[in-house]
Amino acid sequence: METVQDTIRAATSKPVQRAVINTALLVSGAVGLLGLAAITSALSGPNPYGAVSLTEKPLKTQQKYDFGVTISVPRSPPNVERGNFMVKLLLLDKSLGDLVVETTGVFAFEDAEPDNESVVFRSRRPALIPYNDPVVSLVSRIVFFLYHLLFPTSQVCKMSIPLAERVEFPNRASIPSSAYLEIEAGQTIQIYSVSLTIIAQLQGLRWLMVHYRLLMYLAFTGLFWLCELFFMILAWGLWSGFSGPTSRGVDRKWPVAIEERSSGLKSLPEKYEDDEDEGVNDSRDLSDRPYSFPTYGGQPPLKHEPRVKREPALERSLSEVPVGGAEADDEDDSIEEAQSDHWRADSGIGTSYSEGGSSTARRRLSKRDLR
Numbered sequence: 329m330e331t332v333q334d335t336i337r338a339a340t341s342k343p344v345q346r347a348v349i350n351t352a353l354l355v356s357g358a359v360g361l362l363g364l365a366a367i368t369s370a371l372s373g374p375n376p377y378g379a380v381s382l383t384e385k386p387l388k389t390q391q392k393y394d395f396g397v398t399i400s401v402p403r404s405p406p407n408v409e410r411g412n413f414m415v416k417l418l419l420l421d422k423s424l425g426d427l428v429v430e431t432t433g434v435f436a437f438e439d440a441e442p443d444n445e446s447v448v449f450r451s452r453r454p455a456l457i458p459y460n461d462p463v464v465s466l467v468s469r470i471v472f473f474l475y476h477l478l479f480p481t482s483q484v485c486k487m488s489i490p491l492a493e494r495v496e497f498p499n500r501a502s503i504p505s506s507a508y509l510e511i512e513a514g515q516t517i518q519i520y521s522v523s524l525t526i527i528a529q530l531q532g533l534r535w536l537m538v539h540y541r542l543l544m545y546l547a548f549t550g551l552f553w554l555c556e557l558f559f560m561i562l563a564w565g566l567w568s569g570f571s572g573p574t575s576r577g578v579d580r581k582w583p584v585a586i587e588e589r590s591s592g593l594k595s596l597p598e599k600y601e602d603d604e605d606e607g608v609n610d611s612r613d614l615s616d617r618p619y620s621f622p623t624y625g626g627q628p629p630l631k632h633e634p635r636v637k638r639e640p641a642l643e644r645s646l647s648e649v650p651v652g653g654a655e656a657d658d659e660d661d662s663i664e665e666a667q668s669d670h671w672r673a674d675s676g677i678g679t680s681y682s683e684g685g686s687s688t689a690r691r692r693l694s695k696r697d698l699r
Contacts, residue, residue: 376517377510380524381424387503392529395492397509400520401457403465403483412456413513417491417524419449419504448504451491455511458485484520494529 338344387393397415401407469476476482497503507524511517530538537544620629 375510375512375514376519376522377508378522379424380507380509381505382419382507383423383505387497387526388528389497389500389503391534392494392496392531393492394490394527394529395451395495396488396490396525396527398523398525399455399487399489399511400522401485401487402518402520403457403460403485404518406516407457407485407518408460410457410513410517412454413511413517415453415455415489415491416510416512417449417451418447418508418510420446420506420508421448421502421504422446423505448497448502449492449495453489453491455487455489457487488525 395417397417399415472482509522509524511519511522618631620631622629
């Protein structure tokens, strides 16, 4: 019994109690500090970051660009008390698929940067949330209480931070494929949204085509039309030059055609003469044929000559020579035939009457004609 009592006295003594209490306090304090460290590390660990692809609308060579970032933050006490912070921009030649979350997270956690070969351009600029007087802010909230109550977004502050100006890429190999953006303010900053802004600084013809589209459209249309006319005239001149000998050959045929037409006119009376011999009436004007009309008082007979004169016959056939015994009736027959022709054909020079009959008359030769 005495041994048990001695053991209890030793365990409940003041030195032992102090040791147990101190140990418990140390262990509980260590565990509490460990949790606090974990929470603090989680809150103030990596900086806010993001990556965006630039391949949907790729940048152009020989073109200057301005890069900027627009940050929307609330006017909360942590943001107002935050002060200055840095914003970093990296333009990389790698696509967004190659920049996985773990890779970009390394940049924010360990304050590391990718290799220089993949970085096309880098920039780092300071930023600060605009200061607002507390008294003015309080009066504004009281006056516009209903407005702030209905529209809470009125307390949003938008900051536009320029990161780079007049950035130009000389060739296609230097055009970036993605952009990495990091806000070096820790996890204490409160952010609504962040957007990367790229503004093209147009110059020369590009600037005119964007700002004066209608005028440039008319100018280029007229220039294109003038070029079309120029090449059309040039092609026409070349075609005319190559086809020149053919046209000269056609001109040489004109005299031949004129001779053929003139020969046709000369052969026209012969055709009329053949029609008279064969007794064919082709409905031509009978007034265009030679006729003689008798007169009175011993005057010479009237003669009507055609427009195209006949050529005198060089020779006479034997059938045209009159037989013996028929010479006495030459004058009477000629008078009767002339009278019949007078009634059948034209009544005189200058009239347009013609008979539709097919009868023809042949004049007999007299001794005078044979002489």
